[in-house]
Amino acid sequence: MTSRFTELVVDCHDPEGLADFWCRVLDFKVIDRGEGKVEIGSWVPTVEEVRARQMPPTLLFLQVPEGKTVRKNRLHLDVSPVDRSTQDEVTRLLGLGATTADVGQDPDASWVVMADPEGNEFCVLRTLAPQE
Template sequence: MTSRFTELTVDCHDPERLAAFWCAVLDFKVIDRSAHQVEIGSWEPTVEEVRARQMPPTVQFIRVPEGKDAKNRLHLDVSPIDSSTADEVARLLALGATERDVNQGPGRSWVVMADPEGNEFCVLRTLAPSGR
């Protein structure tokens, strides 16, 4: 018997705002929403597909009353696929992200950022073809 990683849930104050931000970052779409929750993904899961093979998880944003008060213990890493890391950081800043210093030290090959509610994530090396 096994389980599948089907969703990643993010507690937040404004699910619509974070879903819109992450849809723009990841080129996902909203696949479900209710008064207190928005789910986004690159595909619409069915029980049959999930049972057949491991598929990319969806991301759910759930409204909670409490705020974020410490560095995330779990975070997302993203890699640009058609631009340089620097260009992707600039794009994400324009979408509402901020750069963060979480004592990661000098000489790193990634950029630590935070989404509009302060959840940290990293922009890693580009996966774009050489020359970008």
């Protein structure tokens, strides 16, 4: 048996707030919460399902006292809109509290670098919406 990628942990100051932001971005639901932590996902993992096959990982927001200490994350999420254009998704995410970010990307890049409300960078890639 191999290991499974089951969750990605994001250190943050406000787990509830960041979980709410990412739930709205990804259409995820809160699946667990405790003191200083909130886990969100598209499904509620069970040991049996995880053992049977690789399933989408959850996101776990964990409260930590320190802030972000580097300019650019070494690990980040990429999202692809499925029902609108990339630019329309960027506009939606700005309305949810994201900001655009400059990490030295090519100004002609096909993706848009953004940051969540705590400054964690992520990219909005090409749309996966059906082309008419």
